[in-house]
Amino acid sequence: MPSDTLKSLVIGAPPPLDPAWVEYEQAHLTPAAPKKKTYEAPTAVERQRTYAQECRALHARMMGPEARDHELSKGIVKTRLTTTSTKDGATIPLLAYTREEDAEKDPDVVIIYFHGGGLWVGEVDSEELSCRRLALAGNHAVYSVGYRLMPEYLASVCVSDAYDGFETVRKRVGSKPKLVLVGSSSGGQLAAHVSQMAPAGSVDGVLLRSPVTSDVFSGREYVPERLRAYHTSASPAFITALGGYMKRAIPRDGLARMPLEADPASLRGLPRTWIQVCTNDTLYSDGVCYAIALEEAGVDVDVCVVSGWPHTFWLPVPSLDRALEAELEMVEGLQWVLAG
Known part of the structure; x- marks a missing residue:
């Protein structure tokens, strides 16, 4: 049974x-407003290219001389780096960010970051x-x-690339x-998959933001029976x-299992995990149920609830005040996992 704290979520x-x-x-996403260009591209490769260009343009605006995040x-x-896929020898891009003041120092903390995009869009930046x-x-x-993407590559390649990136770092x-x-x-x-695949003791903390952990949308049988009563967000509401x-x-995009389907024994000993969830999100319960599964396995877990907001809204609209707050909560989450 989950704790009262998690049950209340x-x-x-x-x-x-x-x-x-x-x-x-109402101003930007109504039928009368211009449609998001990414999804007008006719092919998957063009959608991926358009999405990457939109992200770069958005980041440039947000970090411009007069912008809030300058x-x-x-x-x-x-620093741009690469590694090699152990699956087929393909090149996997990595992008490293460090403070200039620490350029000659060994880092105290190393963070391995996996972008979102449904495994269909998104690049290393x-x-x-x-x-x-x-x-x-x-x-x-x-x-x-920068893992490879569906549909050109299988979801198993996304996972393999993510793990190869982790091992390289x-x-x-x-x-x-x-x-x-x-x-x-x-x-x-991907972060959850890698945390479950990594050698014991090699990871010190995990931060998951509106994570995908199940394939409830292919059927409730893809949520472990002990957790089904707690998975409520796969609903039109x-x-x-x-x-x-x-x-x-195809279910699970062809993967053998999703992170939520890991048996309790394999979850034991996983590192301290911080999970950020948005209440107005069909994936809300994916995060909450994964927290419950980790807690049942004895893992130290904390959940940050962003109430009244949709899925990863801080990515398409970083200029909103609440988006900045969500980002700062992420930094606080990092401090929490490191304090364990």
Whole structure:
């Protein structure tokens, strides 16, 4: 049975959307507003390219001279690296972020970051604002992993690339710094997979932001029976302009299991885990149920609830005040896992 704290997070219906989000949605996401260009691209490759370009343009605006996040543009060294897939020898891009003042130092903390995008879109720099914020929070080295994407590649390739990126960074930095995995949405799925695959004791903390942990949308049988009563968000009431059901061509995108399906014995001994969830999100229960599963296995877990907001809203609309608060909560989550 989950603790009273986690049990209180199980909700049958979401709260009303926050007025600030409603205002944004009415101005930008109504049928009368211009459609998001990413999804007008006719092919998957073109959608991926368009999404990457949109992300870079958005980050440039947010870090411009007069922008709120201009400070994120300064004091960072970016280094492009690569590693090689153990599956087929393909090149996997990595992007490292460190503070200029720490360029000649060994990092105290190494963060391995997996971007979101449903395993369909996103590149190594698609969540640059978050990576920069984490790097500037201390003597941290942040490595973003640019895994290959569906549908050109199988989901198993996404997982394999993510793990190869992890292993490359782990061997590069050695055992001295603390190592933390971070991922948002499907990147949270990858971070959870990697945390379960990693050698015991090699990871010191995990941050999951609106993570995908199950394939409830292919059927409730893909949620472990002991957790089904707590998985309530796969409902039309939780659908928003930013998130509906993840419709997969085949269950689990062909993976043998999702992170939530790991048996309790394999979850024991996993590192301290911080999970951020948005209440108005069909994936809300994926995060809550994973927290329950970890707690049942004796893992130290903390859940940060963003009430009244949709799935990973801080990525498409980082200019909102609540988006900045969610980012700062992520930094506090990092401090929490490191304090364990």
